[in-house]
Amino acid sequence: MQSNIVVPHTVAIQSHHKDGFALSIAECGGEFNFLAKRQYVLSSSDAPVERGSHAHKELWQFMVCLGGEVDLKFEGLGGEFRFTLVPGKEGVLVPPGYWRDISLKPDSVLSVLASELYDEGDYIRDYGQFKEWLAAKGQINSVPFVALDRCHETLKADLSKIFDATVASNELVLGKACREFELRFADFCETEFAIGCGNGLDALTLALRAAGIGENDEVIVPANSFIATALAVSSVGAKPVFVDCLEGTYSIDIGGIESNITPKTRAIIVVHLYGIPADMDPIVALANKHGLFVLEDAAQAHGATYKGKKIGSLGHAAAFSFYPTKNLGALGDGGAVTTDDPVLAERIRKLCNYGSTVKYQHELQGVNSRLDSLQANVLSYKLSLLPDWNERRRQIAAKYHESLGECSDYLDLPQVTKAGEAVWHLFPVLLKGIARQSVIDALAELQVSTGIHYPYTIDKTEAYDSPVSVPVAEKVAEGGISLPMDPYLTDGEIDYVCSALKSVLEQLVGD
Numbered sequence: 104m105q106s107n108i109v110v111p112h113t114v115a116i117q118s119h120h121k122d123g124f125a126l127s128i129a130e131c132g133g134e135f136n137f138l139a140k141r142q143y144v145l146s147s148s149d150a151p152v153e154r155g156s157h158a159h160k161e162l163w164q165f166m167v168c169l170g171g172e173v174d175l176k177f178e179g180l181g182g183e184f185r186f187t188l189v190p191g192k193e194g195v196l197v198p199p200g201y202w203r204d205i206s207l208k209p210d211s212v213l214s215v216l217a218s219e220l221y222d223e224g225d226y227i228r229d230y231g232q233f234k235e236w237l238a239a240k241g242q243i244n245s246v247p248f249v250a251l252d253r254c255h256e257t258l259k260a261d262l263s264k265i266f267d268a269t270v271a272s273n274e275l276v277l278g279k280a281c282r283e284f285e286l287r288f289a290d291f292c293e294t295e296f297a298i299g300c301g302n303g304l305d306a307l308t309l310a311l312r313a314a315g316i317g318e319n320d321e322v323i324v325p326a327n328s329f330i331a332t333a334l335a336v337s338s339v340g341a342k343p344v345f346v347d348c349l350e351g352t353y354s355i356d357i358g359g360i361e362s363n364i365t366p367k368t369r370a371i372i373v374v375h376l377y378g379i380p381a382d383m384d385p386i387v388a389l390a391n392k393h394g395l396f397v398l399e400d401a402a403q404a405h406g407a408t409y410k411g412k413k414i415g416s417l418g419h420a421a422a423f424s425f426y427p428t429k430n431l432g433a434l435g436d437g438g439a440v441t442t443d444d445p446v447l448a449e450r451i452r453k454l455c456n457y458g459s460t461v462k463y464q465h466e467l468q469g470v471n472s473r474l475d476s477l478q479a480n481v482l483s484y485k486l487s488l489l490p491d492w493n494e495r496r497r498q499i500a501a502k503y504h505e506s507l508g509e510c511s512d513y514l515d516l517p518q519v520t521k522a523g524e525a526v527w528h529l530f531p532v533l534l535k536g537i538a539r540q541s542v543i544d545a546l547a548e549l550q551v552s553t554g555i556h557y558p559y560t561i562d563k564t565e566a567y568d569s570p571v572s573v574p575v576a577e578k579v580a581e582g583g584i585s586l587p588m589d590p591y592l593t594d595g596e597i598d599y600v601c602s603a604l605k606s607v608l609e610q611l612v613g614d
């Protein structure tokens with residue numbers, strides 16, 4: 104996947120052949136992503152015919168050859184594409200914005216399905232005008248922080264089918280869809296078990312509760328994380344002990360863990376923040392030495408690896424969030440715990456469903472935190488796309504590293520832990536000696552959206568108000584800016600962000 108631009112491409116159509124008879128079926132919303140409002144047929148008699156020579160601004164089309172042979176040539180935002188269609192095998196899906204030349208050989212028949220009724224205003228019939236229209240369209244003048252709308256626009260037909268199938272299944276909470284997703288997700292994370300639940304905070308909380316952590320216990324957490332990491336500890340009645348992070352990877356500092364272990368310490372939560380895997384081996388060794396429970400907060404790291412092993416399989420348990428903008432996101436809230444421990448898995452399965460796995464037999468005082476079937480089905484489907492999305496995130500991160508490397512006087516770029524492979528949920532840069540707000544404002548002027556992850560270390564939030572000395576984490580909280588990161592952003596958009604940031608830095612440093 105290179106970008107969000109959907110380009111003309113062939114789509115296989117189902118064909119059944121028997122005794123010289125062929126039945127070929129293309130379903131609207133199946134083989135192609137729109138409901139056809141219009142069909143027309145182009146045919147040639149005994150001489151070749153050239154047609155086309157126009158583009159559409161909004162119209163989608165699906166072209167199928169019914170006889171003879173048809174050569175198609177398209178030119179548009181995504182480049183130039185050529186196809187030769189023959190009957191019964193495949194069609195071509197043509198997005199809006201493509202100039203087309205259609206060559207019908209003698210006795211050829213081309214059927215075209217269109218997403219809208221005839222509208223002369225949608226046509227561009229002059230090639231010069233088309234090139235001008237294309238240049239204006241292709242010009243990047245704003246970049247969103249995330250592009251969930253593009254993802255869902257691309258997947259719309261499949262998501263609608265999933266919605267319909269879920270409604271028809273009549274099994275809307277837990278059930279087969281959840282079991283299936285849990286099996287797939289456990290397989291993906293290389294763990295024995297995955298247990299779905301309501302959200303990432305619940306996943307953390309359920310894992311801590313199942314491990315028996317509660318009143319009078321201390322849990323070591325990084326000060327630089329989303330507040331959920333600490334809230335889970337507080338919600339089981341234990342005390343979060345905040346520790347600083349390392350420069351570059353922003354993962355929890357093992358020296359800080361060691362110096363904060365007390366007789367009350369029961370667990371360590373390791374956050375793979377921004378999708379960068381933490382250096383797990385020394386942490387697990389230290390935890391083993393002191394008999395501590397290791398919980399990975401993998402809410403931002405679906406699919407990341409450390410020494411070739413999947414994040415989520417490296418501690419006693421791991422908590423995932425499927426909040427919509429996460430690398431693997433549902434169409435609402437969702438979460439899961441992964442573990443190899445059957446006892447822990449069973450306890451979590453009970454705890455998240457009123458302390459019960461058999462109806463009305465409540466063995467524990469549990470909660471209601473269940474994954475619903477719609478989210479489970481969406482997640483199963485999106486899981487198959489996650490490796491490509493993560494690869495695209497890595498491409499974008501590599502582009503940022505390559506382009507922004509020259510700004511090292513003013514910016515620190517994020518680093519990946521040795522033997523780790525990141526999945527770049529976020530791409531934070533750390534400003535050096537330049538006021539953050541001025542950079543954010545100047546980028547906003549250039550229509551580049553940014554984020555801050557996170558503006559306060561957790562110990563200094565109003566909710567905790569128990570400041571500790573975490574100088575590296577504080578530096579990140581004061582000077583970190585997250586740049587646009589999403590698998591559906593184009594190379595052109597990332598180039599635009601890089602040149603915008605460079606020009607902003609030049610201007611601010613010169614001021």
Ligand SMILES: Cc1ncc(COP(=O)(O)O)c(C=O)c1O
Nearest residue numbers: 302303304329331402424425426
């Ligand atoms: C590091 C981290 N932990 C936990 C969570 C909590 O996940 P949820 O929003 O699904 O409760 C998040 C979500 O943003 C997160 O980023």
